[in-house]
Amino acid sequence: MRTHLDCYPCFVRQAVDAARFAGVDATAQKHAVRTAMEVLGTVDAELDPPRVAGRLYRALRDELGQADPYAQVKEASTKAALELYPWLSERVAASDDPLEAAVRVAIAGSVIDAGPADTAPTAADLWAHTQRVLSAPLAVDDLDALRAELARAPWVLYLADNAGETVFDRVLIETLRLPVTYAVKSGPTLNDATRADALAAGLGSRARIVDVGCAVPGLDLGRCSAEFRRAFATAPVVLAKGQANYESLSEAGHRVFSLLQVTCPVIAGDLGAPVDGVVIRRASTAVLAEV
Structure with missing residues (x-):
């Protein structure tokens, strides 16, 4: 995009x-x-x-002159999300379709975004937002395609978005029951998740955490490490969380599924979805020469 x-x-x-x-x-x-x-x-x-x-x-x-201006908001976001984690897990477990519920939970976590926001949401904010996402119609619905790909995938590459949102990702990862490689930024950029943020969310025992090799929003494969590029090239399914990853990977090929809630009018126009729309979108034909 x-x-x-x-x-x-x-x-x-x-x-x-x-x-x-x-x-x-x-x-x-x-x-x-x-x-x-x-x-x-x-x-x-x-x-x-x-x-x-x-x-x-x-x-x-x-x-x-600061390595991480967002350090405090990241910590507060993770703390608020962890308060909600037991309810999130129970809500998914009680669902008639745990996979769909877990995907929606993961998407709901994208409200934790310091790009368009200037404060960390509270646990009450996150609870109310998750309730809305769980019941909202899907503005772009490639869930059946994602379900089919996950059913035959031996493992999944999961591209993290923001700190705090990592807790919501954990719910989906625990529901998948597949080996997951969880890719985080190698250093601070906005409130994007780093290894420390993933560990604080409890993902250390749930997934193999890897650094992408650079610290930029979304995914710039040309700046990523050779190790990560190999992982991206060989992953049978890639879950790309959030708007920045969608912007980077909207044409990255059918292995890539973007999970996001639209907050940007430009992205809404690109997707043909409304602002606030809940999106599960399979990427179009691959154009990433770096892979």
Whole structure:
């Protein structure tokens, strides 16, 4: 998915959010915005939004002088999600279709997104949001195709999205009853999950955790490690969580299934789905030359 003109105001707003999360003063916040605009003025607009964002956040980390401006919100998000974990597990176990319920739970976790949000949700927020996602119609429904692929897959590659959301992923991983390789960022970028965030969510005993080899939103295969690229190339099924992974992998081939709730009008237009739509989408024909 290419970067649209409407993405640019969002990039600038995220620069402001990153500066505020970092706790810097108003002058430093203005410098962060100037840095963002300088990056956006030179970056190739043909890149997908996560690649643009990756360049932006690297520049912002240097500008702000903080390795992880989102550390506190990530910790708070994981804590709130863990409070909800027993209910999530029980809700899936009691469902007539545990796989669908677990997929919906995983999608519900995508509300934990510091890209468009400026605070961590509470356990009550997450509970209410999950209830809505569990009962909402699917705006894009490739669940049957996903079910069929999982039935014959010997293992699954699961691309993490955000910290805290990792707890919701854990519910789906426990429901799959398949070996899962859980791929996380190799360093901080926004509130994306790292190895430490996955371990804090209790995934250490549920999946094999691997680093992708870089720290950018979504998935930039050209920057990933050779080890991860081999895992991606050989995975029989890839579960790609969240909007950034969708933006990176919307044309990555039929092995890839995007699980997300739409919050961005640009992505809504690309999907042909409404904002707030719940999406299980099989990717279209592969175009990833790096693989």
